[in-house]
Amino acid sequence: MSSGEKGVDTRILKRIIGYLAPYKAWVGVALVTVLTAAYLGPLRPKLVQVAIDEHIVIGDVDGLQRMIMWLIFVLLGEGLLSFVNAYLTQWIGQQAIYDLRTKVWRHIQKQPLAFFDGTPVGRLITRVTSDVESLSQVLSAGIVTILGDLFKLIFIAYFMFSLNWRLALVTLAVMPFMLWATFWFKRKVRDAYRDTRKQVARLNSFLQEHVTGMRIVQL
Template identity: 45%
Template sequence: MSDYRSEEEALGKAYDSKLMKRLLGYIKPYKNYVIFAILLNIVVAALGPVRPLLTKIAVDDYIANADYDGLLLIGILLFSSLLLQSVVQFFLTYFMQYLGQKVLFDLRTQIFNHIQKLALKFFDKTPIGRLVTRATNDVEALGELFSSGIVMVFSDVFIIIWILVFMFFMDFSLSLVTLSVLPVLIYGTFLFKRKARESYRDVRLHLARLNSYMQEHVTGMSVVQIFNKEKDELKKFSSINKDYRTANIKSVFYYAIFFPGVELLSSIAVGLIIWYGGGEVVQGSLTIGVLFAFIQFTEMFFRPIRDLSEKYNIMQTAMASSERIFKLIDNDT
């Protein structure tokens, strides 16, 4: 059990620059795919905020003036932007999944090739199940990082940037009012990050205990049965299993608080837009189209923030798995 526990003790870091640099080395042979994916991300991110802008034009220029021809044109443009975004998103998803599977193929091949070169004494002291886990489960855990983690982070960041550009271009003061909830969001995000890291580490430690106990007692089941210790061992296993369950529930608890919290801040931002923007509309210094656009922008703005939080979870899993994989690859005994 101590081997498993010590192997999990180093999983407190959610991001390790050395590990990430080494992981990125596996993408280097496919850098053209990455560049293409980043360009597609920029296009997808830009197409999203176009819709609120078209909504603003439709309301202010065509609905207000009863211009049915102009309204039809806006409708066609909206449909075209959605269609184009769907097509680009298809190619982006396909290329990212393709990239992820190519990297996983190379990594699995390297691991198996390395295992074949290890000395016989290594297999005497290393459980076979652990080696299988490294080549399968841990490698698969990196799949999300390569297919929807690294490059897709750019997509979320680009979406936020484009939304901010469109918002400040439309109305500077209303943009500041809308973003007034950001300090609370930033504080909550950092708090969530710290708590999620601690709970994730706790989950991994209890999982290590569970794996270790299962391996030792399934392998030595004949000894357990000879001494008639089934009930005692079941009690011990139930205690370890209970601790693992509690750790998982605690981890879910932080996510259950954070995501509704983001939704609450999003609703507060919409309320501020209606309060301040509505007053500006009444005074005649703001159009109703801009008000509609800002409400759409706000809904779009908080979505990538939630996605980035999910990417943080992917990053934690990937760092833990890569650390164990590289520990095996670097073992020359």
């Protein structure tokens, strides 16, 4: 990826995140829920390890029952936090998308008539509908989910190294290859996605022009 492409992507990302500014308090709540859920996920295997090593091996039934209760509590807490996070992120994303669509619509309304003479209506429809809808994935769950997954990996690595750092290093030895494959796949998918958006815009323009002009063609 060239530096120019990185700069463009960074500017676009900043503009997208800017639409979340009016809802920053709710974004903060969503971040807290996703980070807490990210910690509770890797905590469950740790509790299982404690239950086996410190209670099952020595036949401590009372201690095992307490660990089972903790596991149920952690599982329910993780599920509840995941539900709250999913609801919040979707609500925030839809509110931001509404603001973005309104802004795009008002911008189109302010354009001179010459703009509409040179721009196919189908392309404008694509910009207001499907292109904006594509951003909803980023605004609704993308940013918060990425942070949650990142911290979940950090917590998993912490528990792995706390148990056995040698085995953890062996397990993480494949990470460089996975990162390389991820970045390679990202470049390919990004180019294909951009081409897809262009083709969708052309298709909508073609349909709009031919459907609206059907009466003239039939005459």
